Amino acid sequence: MNGKTHVTVGGLVGLGISNYVGADVPTMISFTLLGGFVGLVPDLDVNGTLANKITLNKKTVQAMLGFIGLFIIFYSFFYENGMEQWIGASIGIVLFIVPSLIVKQKTMLLLTGIAVLLAGIFCDELWLILFGIYIAVAxxxxxxxxTHSMIGLAYFCTIGYLLEQKLQIEGILLVCGASYTSHLILDMKWIPMNRKGVKLFQPFSKFEL
Incomplete structure (x- = not known):
């Protein structure tokens, strides 16, 4: 399934959850954006080609990393203090600018993951540390x-849970879990456009859905 479908469905999932939890308008917009972003997250294991229109292209990945950079900037100023605030904001600025200067997609993602991990360490935020590890490993x-397995889903739900506990905004975990799940469902082989499915139970089983 292509990236546009994943981001659209993920965004709709976020919108639906915002209505379910009775969120206000700013939170509804945030949940819609978050859902669209998480709907793309499993495809951070990109291989750098678009031959089968499964992976994300470089511009889409750069936009995602720019989104992460902006989020870290705003997060640092609103939820951190002192040196952590400025370190987090500086790393966010780097994430917003540097990806556009890197040619190889895998290298861009690995360096981004390391940068997010360092931001999490400096800001003492476990959810950010785990997200950095996710990007780097992916x-x-x-x-x-x-990333297309139950392990990936459980791992990202942990990130969503920690972020919800930090921000104290009900529904973040639901958006992360449901939008991530939407990606896995859309990549299953019973969808006509997919040449192959997903192995949800890897590395323990190669059974493909």
Whole structure:
């Protein structure tokens, strides 16, 4: 399934959850954007080609990393203090600018993951540390491997849970879990446009759905 479909469905999932939890308009917009972003996250295991229109192209990945950079900038100023605030904001600025200067997609993702990990360490935020690890590891994996499994889903739900506890905004975990799940469902082989499915239970089973 292509990236536009994933972001659209993920965004709709976020919008639906905002209505379910009775969110106000700013939160509804945030949930819609978050859902669209998370709907793309499993494809961070990009292989750098668009031959089968499964992976994300470089411009889409750069836009995603720019989104992460902006989020870290705003997060640092609103939820951190002192030196952590400025370190987090500086790393966010780097993430917003540097990806456009890197040629290889895998390299861009690996460096981004390391930068997000460092931001999490300096700001003492476990959810950000885990997200940095996710990006870095995803950049080293073949497409539709662990990011497209129950392990990947559980890992990202952990990130969503920690972020919800930090921001105290009900529904973040639901958006992360449901939007991530929407990606896995759309990549299953019973969808006509997919040449192959996903192995949800890897590395324990190669059974493909």
């Amino acid at each position: 950049s080293l994996l073949p497409h539709r491997s662990l």
